[in-house]
Amino acid sequence: MKLAELGEFGLIDQIARKVSPDTSVRIGIGDDAAATEATPGCLTLTTSDMLIEGVHFNLDWCTPASLGRKSLSVNLSDIAAMGGVPRWFLLSLAIPPTLSVEFLETFIQGMLGLAEEHSVTLIGGDTCSSRSGLAISVTLMGEQRPELVVSRSGARPGDLVFVTGTLGDAALGLEMLKKGEQNGPAIESHLDPIPRVREGLTLAKAGLASSMIDISDGLAADLGHILEMSGVGARLLLDEIPLSPFYREAIPRYASDPYRLALGGGEDYELLFTVSPAAREEAFAICRSCGTEASEIGVITETRGLAIDSAAFPNYRLSAEGYNHFRND
Ligand code: ADP
Ligand code: MG
Numbered sequence: 001m002k003l004a005e006l007g008e009f010g011l012i013d014q015i016a017r018k019v020s021p022d023t024s025v026r027i028g029i030g031d032d033a034a035a036t037e038a039t040p041g042c043l044t045l046t047t048s049d050m051l052i053e054g055v056h057f058n059l060d061w062c063t064p065a066s067l068g069r070k071s072l073s074v075n076l077s078d079i080a081a082m083g084g085v086p087r088w089f090l091l092s093l094a095i096p097p098t099l100s101v102e103f104l105e106t107f108i109q110g111m112l113g114l115a116e117e118h119s120v121t122l123i124g125g126d127t128c129s130s131r132s133g134l135a136i137s138v139t140l141m142g143e144q145r146p147e148l149v150v151s152r153s154g155a156r157p158g159d160l161v162f163v164t165g166t167l168g169d170a171a172l173g174l175e176m177l178k179k180g181e182q183n184g185p186a187i188e189s190h191l192d193p194i195p196r197v198r199e200g201l202t203l204a205k206a207g208l209a210s211s212m213i214d215i216s217d218g219l220a221a222d223l224g225h226i227l228e229m230s231g232v233g234a235r236l237l238l239d240e241i242p243l244s245p246f247y248r249e250a251i252p253r254y255a256s257d258p259y260r261l262a263l264g265g266g267e268d269y270e271l272l273f274t275v276s277p278a279a280r281e282e283a284f285a286i287c288r289s290c291g292t293e294a295s296e297i298g299v300i301t302e303t304r305g306l307a308i309d310s311a312a313f314p315n316y317r318l319s320a321e322g323y324n325h326f327r328n329d
Helices: 003-017 064-081 101-117 169-178 185-191 197-205 219-230 245-253 260-264 277-289
Strands: 025-027 043-052 085-095 121-129 135-144 160-164 211-214 233-237 271-275 294-301 305-309
Touching (some): 003 101, 003 121, 064 197, 160 277, 169 185, 169 260, 197 211, 271 277
Parallel strands (some): 085 121
Antiparallel strands (some): 160 294, 211 271
């Protein structure tokens, strides 16, 4: 079937029929606005991310299902970084009329499959046609008790800097796709990142993280946001930056500086957080209990700025500053 035959309301109807019931949603898709029942005593956390064809994704590289998952994952990652429980989301689509109905069906299936894994419910959105590429906007709401919400501004001198997982894989995957490669774990990391929802929530519930952010623009840039918002600096232990075996093996073919993509590449969607030295072992244990290794990669300092320590690269200088949409390089 063609999109022109299905029409806007046919498409919305197809989407609505695939949404699982949720007792906290009093009025879902189909009315002028959705009505949801908030958990008493909780703050609402709201985040929104757009994915634009040609800017964030290339239809030749991703599958519709992975694009659907990723569109929700990047938002789940933001709620995770606040220590929140993700609950409800809105999906707005601008669709080129030439896009196939099968593509949209698989896209929605991928997205709603991931939504079910995280018990989040689609409650509405907007649908219109696009004269250029496909544009996807997801707005996700989460909740958390006020005392458990983790912001970017709580890092204190002496706190240890931790990161989940490994860094640079997604950026390496993008470089590989640009060179015409199609498979492998790095490409998988780029196309279908895993949001660290359980890790963020468990750290928040334990009251462990003094600050937290998800790494979407690269470690250096996102750590920079924590430092700026907290009014502190940090010493980064370069040799402790977690790199996957695949990344270590492949990176010499893509960059002369092995840390360039790990520090400056975006879209890892790992969590970067700070904890007091007394909470060090518990931070490792919590992440491990969620199935993710954490690494201690530095310490917060009173002295502003980011200093880099390394035995292997004594005079290391940052070559990349993370992704910035309005810069021309
Ligand atoms: P309105 O004209 O009041 O903006 P719409 O016709 O745009 O309403 O949407 C009708 C219903 O379908 C609303 O509940 C809206 O939230 C929902 N909706 C529209 N597009 C989507 C979408 N892409 N995904 C989920 N729900 C959608
Ligand atoms: Mg509308």
